[in-house]
Amino acid sequence: MTQHPDDNEILQLFHQGASFAERAFNLIAKKYGKQLYWQIRRITKNHEQTNDILQNVFVKVWLNLSGFNATSSLYTWMYRIARNETMTFLEKEKRNSSVDVDDSVVEIIAGHAALDTHTADEISELLMKAIDQLPEKQAQVFQLKYFEDLKYSEISQQLGTSEGALKASYFHAVQKIQEFIINALNH
Amino acid sequence: MEENKNIVEFLKPREREVIEDSYFENMVSVIVAGNPKKEPAKIIPLYQRKSFWISSAAAVAILFVAIRFMNQSGSINPDFDSLSHSELTAYIDHNIEDFDQELLAQYVHVETNAVQAKVESDQHLNSSVPNNELEKSVSRDDLFEGIDQKDILEYLNHQEMNVDDLEETDVLF
The missing domain is CATH 1.10.1740.10 (RNA polymerase sigma factor, region 2, helix turn helix motif)
Incomplete structure (x- = not known):
């Protein structure tokens, strides 16, 4: 890099x-x-x-x-x-x-029943909506980690936040995204 | 199993095209060339703007004049009966000084002419002095009753006003 x-x-x-x-x-x-x-x-x-x-x-x-x-x-x-x-x-x-x-921004990996009946475009749309609902810091950390594939040390330097706090932010972000997508798919 | 895994783990970011560094370099060049660096816009509070105070002062002045005009136009026929004699005298004393001087000067001028004319009329039965001028001089006697002409002339001299400077039209009412 x-x-x-x-x-x-x-x-x-x-x-x-x-x-x-x-x-x-x-x-x-x-x-x-x-x-x-x-x-x-x-x-x-x-x-x-x-x-x-x-x-x-x-x-x-x-x-x-x-x-x-x-x-x-x-x-x-x-x-x-x-x-x-x-x-x-x-x-x-x-x-x-x-x-x-x-x-679309993501591909679906087979194995999750809730996702199998939806297209990648639909799930991508939901994922972006879910990110949009996140607090700013969590949204930043998720995007830098998930999409940009940065290490926590790099994100830490970029955002001026400790790696521990970043890991916590990422964990919470993933939980909220899952909740959002599952809720959306069930309705 | 899938229940133990987060749904995000079943999503994989899609492979994306490579964006070359040159793309950003070109964009930066265009921006720098087309948009020279400027100071950030300064926000000046309303009360710090000169135009604000000028327009405010103008508005107040217009309002003041308008209110005065409205008050004046609302009393075109003032009720003089409600004013006391002392108030009227004070007003005239305060505002009519110039006219007063002129009146005095005319009085002295006319009085002199009238006296001269009367002498001539005594000498000549067919006097050429107009009767109305004599009448005026008599009527003004009432106005300036008890005032010596010398005092009037002295006052006018003190005010730097020459009786001879008055035009004929000023002399005759």
Whole structure:
């Protein structure tokens, strides 16, 4: 896995201004771009929309990074921007036109009776709704662990949270997701 | 068995396409080129805006003038009977100073002319002095009864007002 500079180093570089700021912005995009891209894409299920939304996210990050006050981690700050931008974008799109969705986010492994009668798209839809119901921290941890396959040590560094707390968050997130999906399938 | 396993364990994240680093680099380049770095927008509270105070002051001034106008227009025919003599005198003393000076000057001017005309009329039976001018000078005697013309002239000089500067139209009522 590529080694990325620490967030504090990136921010220090950014505050030096001019070309340093641009370089810092590039480092941020390389470090978190993919995670943000897939965070958005899992909701839109469409590259074109994801591309538009991600561009909006990065514009906001670029324009507002100088005012970032580090009360949360850099990733959490961008995660929130991405989430808000996605919701705003989809709200507008809902009024305009429907777009083709290209794929589901999960595949079903045979062996669970409740899942066997449903398609991957249906379960994907439920999974994303379940994630959307989670508290922010649990949603972040679940996505970084489950979809991005990061180690707890990496997530800990990214979110500024202890590994023990992350494991607890992930456990609770999985429990809530199961409960949500089972309830949805039984109704 | 499946009951012992969480449902999430039966779901596997789908393989996804690879997003190249160049994709993000290009996006960053476009943003930096097209959206130069700006200072974050500053939120200025309403009370710190100059325009707020100017418009507030203007609104208060307009309101004040409007209220005064409404009060004045509501009393077009003031009830003078309700005012005491001392109130009226005080008002006139306070507001009519300029007119008062002019009146005094006219009085002195007319009085002088009238006296001269009377002398001439005594000398000539067919006097050319208009009767109404004489009447005016007599009627003004009532107004300035007991006031010496010297005192009036002295007062007017003190006020830097020259009787000779008055135009004919000012002299004749």
